[in-house]
Amino acid sequence: MKKLAVLLPIVCLAVASMAAHADTLKFDNNPSGTSIGPYNLTYTNAGGSSVEQLFCMNDYLEIHTGESWGVNVLNGSAFAGSANHTTGFRYEEEAYLYSQFTGSNAGTVQHALWQIFDPSNWSNKNTASNALVSAAYGFALGNVGNVSGNSILSAATFYIYDGKGTHPECDGAPQNFVGGSPVPEPSSLMLFGSGLLVLAGVVRRKMARS
DSSP states (O other): OHHHHHHHHHHHHHHHHHTTSOEEEEEEEOTTSSSOSOEEEEEEETTEEEEEEEEESOTTSOOOTTOEEEEEEEEGGGGTTOOTTSHHHHHHHHHHHHHTOOSSOHHHHHHHHHHHHOTTOGGGOOHHHHHHHHHHHHHHHHTTTOTTOOHHHHTOEEEEEEEEEEESOOSSOOOOEEESOOSSOOHHHHHHHHHHHHHHHHHHHHHHHO
16 A cells, blocks of 8 residues: 555646646637627637637626637536535536526526626626526525535536636636536546546556566
């Protein structure tokens, strides 16, 4: 066990070094021709790239066509059980709101999503979006302390700005986004899987020598 314990930090360091290659998003366009999502963005990592349709979460930040930036990609389950009045709690609310998108209610969902992180902007408030926000709060409140997660959280993927600037440099931080799971899978999952495979190989060789 001591030899295996020594190998674990080595595997972790190897995985961490590969993690330096950040996942990125590039804003392509908005099919609706308005400020309402979902928007077309190109998601890229070491495994390739794909166009994803995502809703933005911050109406007070701006992005421009062709602008790209690094993101950390997190499944909604990562926020399961978050306490009230925390960022994780708000992400749970956002996951619920995303789950209510039917394809024909984009405006209602988008305004509700914007309310979570900018509740003071009255332009996002209307009867339909307010009802969704209220339901989202009830959903997140009912999940406080429940770290097992659920299908609503696992169906949502968050693309969170990594804070390292945009290209080309524009007018500050871009929005964060929520949508479905990307193709290819996020680098964090790829790296975690690679680390497990390396560790499994080490254990197998150790057993064979025994």
